[in-house]
Amino acid sequence: MNPIMHRRHFLLAAAAGGIALLPAPVACAQDKRPPARLDVPYVPTPQDVVDRMLELAHVAKSDYLIDLGCGDGRIVVSAAREFGAQGLGIDLNPERITEARANAKKAGVGTRVDFRIANLFETDLSRASVVTLYLLPDVNVKLRPKLWQQLKVGSRVVSHAFDMGPEWPPERTEDVGGRTIHMWTIGPAQKAPAADGGRSRA
Numbered sequence: 001m002n003p004i005m006h007r008r009h010f011l012l013a014a015a016a017g018g019i020a021l022l023p024a025p026v027a028c029a030q031d032k033r034p035p036a037r038l039d040v041p042y043v044p045t046p047q048d049v050v051d052r053m054l055e056l057a058h059v060a061k062s063d064y065l066i067d068l069g070c071g072d073g074r075i076v077v078s079a080a081r082e083f084g085a086q087g088l089g090i091d092l093n094p095e096r097i098t099e100a101r102a103n104a105k106k107a108g109v110g111t112r113v114d115f116r117i118a119n120l121f122e123t124d125l126s127r128a129s130v131v132t133l134y135l136l137p138d139v140n141v142k143l144r145p146k147l148w149q150q151l152k153v154g155s156r157v158v159s160h161a162f163d164m165g166p167e168w169p170p171e172r173t174e175d176v177g178g179r180t181i182h183m184w185t186i187g188p189a190q191k192a193p194a195a196d197g198g199r200s201r202a
């Protein structure tokens with residue numbers, strides 16, 4: 001599926017699921033904070049795509065995976081259950097975090113993973129050796145400087161559906177049953193000060 005078709009499919013899937021399209025206010029009853037506004041609607045990644053994302057990132061027991069916008073936690077839970085990795089899921093929607101914690105407990109990985117209500121743009125990524133994303137093209141591009149700045153050399157980034165713009169072409173792109181996944185590895189080029197002010201570090 002090409003990116004335009006996928007974006008349309010993504011937004012239709014969100015609408016079909018009865019989910020408000022962007023930006024959607026999310027009530028945060030427990031802590032009386034004002035409702036947060038989501039940058040991306042909730043659409044879960046199919047399990048076969050999750051499995052391939054983790055394989056593509058070569059997730060292992062030594063890894064610490066962060067899923068930015070974790071939904072029901074399936075990527076973090078799968079990384080812990082299938083590969084013994086540790087992980088953190090971040091979502092601005094408290095309902096998703098409640099689901100994710102329940103799913104981790106059910107899978108028996110509650111001690112290896114953590115789920116927090118937080119904004120993905122304000123999350124410290126420095127501990128991650130793998131970051132996973134299923135967001136939107138403009139959100140990926142906005143996140144790019146943070147990924148370059150905070151991730152260590154050798155960390156892997158895997159995105160379902162959307163790339164990081166022409167300034168950071170993916171190292172690998174695969175089709176999984178009509179879904180696209182992209183993978184990048186942070187290298188010295190992403191850490192070095194660039195002559196063009198950091199716009200292009202492929």
Ligand SMILES: C[S@@+](CC[C@H](N)C(=O)[O-])C[C@H]1O[C@@H](n2cnc3c(N)ncnc32)[C@H](O)[C@@H]1O
Nearest residue numbers: 039040043044045069070071091092119120134
């Ligand atoms: C397309 S879903 C992906 C869910 C999960 N990663 C997956 O692949 O199954 C995007 C998720 O991002 C969350 N989200 C949207 N904006 C966010 C933000 N600014 N900070 C944290 N999470 C956000 C939504 O609540 C939603 O659960």
